[in-house]
Amino acid sequence: MKIDMGMIGSSAAGCGPIAADAEARGFDGVWASESVTDAFLQSQAALLTTERVSVGTAIAVAFARNPMSVAYLSWDLAAMSGGRFVLGLGSQIQAHVERRFSMPWSSPAGRMRDFLLALDAIFTSWRDGTRLDYRGEHYQHTLMSPVFTPHHHTHRIPTMVAAVGAKMTELGAELCDGLLLHGMTTTAYLDQVTLPAVERGLAASGRDRDALELYVPLFLVMGDTEEQIAETTRKTREQIAFYASTPAYAKVLASIGYENLQLELQTLSRAGKWAEMGDLIDDRILGEIALVGTPEEMPALCRNRFGGRVDRVSSYFGWPVEDPDRLRDILAAFAEPATREVAR
Structure with a gap:
């Protein structure tokens, strides 16, 4: 790779x-x-x-x-x-x-x-x-x-x-x-x-x-400390939510059983509620899309x-x-x- x-x-x-x-x-x-x-x-x-x-x-x-x-x-x-x-x-x-x-x-x-x-x-x-x-x-x-x-x-x-x-x-x-x-x-x-x-x-x-x-x-959600990982996790949730609000990625969400989330996120985006969108990306969605660990763990992950x-x-x-x-x-x-x- x-x-x-x-x-x-x-x-x-x-x-x-x-x-x-x-x-x-x-x-x-x-x-x-x-x-x-x-x-x-x-x-x-x-x-x-x-x-x-x-x-x-x-x-x-x-x-x-x-x-x-x-x-x-x-x-x-x-x-x-x-x-x-x-x-x-x-x-x-x-x-x-x-x-x-x-x-x-x-x-x-x-x-x-x-x-x-x-x-x-x-x-x-x-x-x-x-x-x-x-x-x-x-x-x-x-x-x-x-x-x-x-x-x-x-x-x-x-x-x-x-x-x-x-x-x-x-x-x-x-x-x-x-x-x-x-x-x-x-x-x-x-x-x-x-x-x-x-x-x-x-x-x-x-x-x-x-x-x-x-x-x-x-x-790749990575860091050497829990604080670093937490900050990157927040940014990643928000970025995933931004993409997930777009109809083009509805089938990606459907592949893991979140068929209805795209419309919910799209509604929030049209209302300008950007901060709330990231909260809808739960741990399961994060884990299906992102990889979490230290930098040294990323190649194997x-x-x-x-x-x-x-x-x-x-x-x-x-x-x-x-x-x-x-x-x-x-x-x-x-x-x-x-x-x-x-x-x-």
Whole structure:
């Protein structure tokens, strides 16, 4: 199991030093999120200050852009990094695509399929020198003259897509190199929804499970003292409640028998009662979604719950470990084989 650093920053200016530090501390990869700045700018800053780690977007909003603009950015980042860039795309939700980005919205899985196929056609044209002639339902790319063709390179650009529901998961498993799963998940949901959809997508593409990499930013509730764990527990309950109030995660709650909680949380969120929402995340929900323990226990806890299910993970709230040698040892333990479950 690989261990990454997620959400390397909200500013492109600050991402470089953070990524360099992550590489020095032993992380396998870093991920640039997209909230208040561009994920591609963050990725460039991270790639310029690192030499070993993979750097990916988790996520770049696909439908706020078009396949050609994403292709140019990704091609250049792959070239400058020697192939360390990973393109992670997400659909976002309808309100943001239409009202924040003023872009068209349609069935997200269908539009994402078209987007990914268009990207592949563009990359193939640049790589092989073939005529660009992609004609899809939402995207058409039929013009590529030599003056606008970027410098040739042979680096692969792995693509990953963010997925919660079965349709997007199946699509990503069929067309992509990996899936960006959400920390708001349970092993029951993984086993009942996510992994069967992965198998269907892989079967459609004629590939084996080894061809696909599954990444998830986990809620790791950790600390060296009861006080530290209590504080992280509070933040985690509130964050889970925020996600659980969204209809997209209703089936995740249903997988552990909390079918009615989503509507209750949604009602509180619309009333602005944010403080009360976290109180509804009881110990059972917390235990199904989060892992609780000391930092040293986290590698074994992650392997024993998610080993064989996902391939790489990160900690949603980071690591409360300041000693670099201590953290390096903890991170190295993620590569060890699963042995026994850590009891608490």
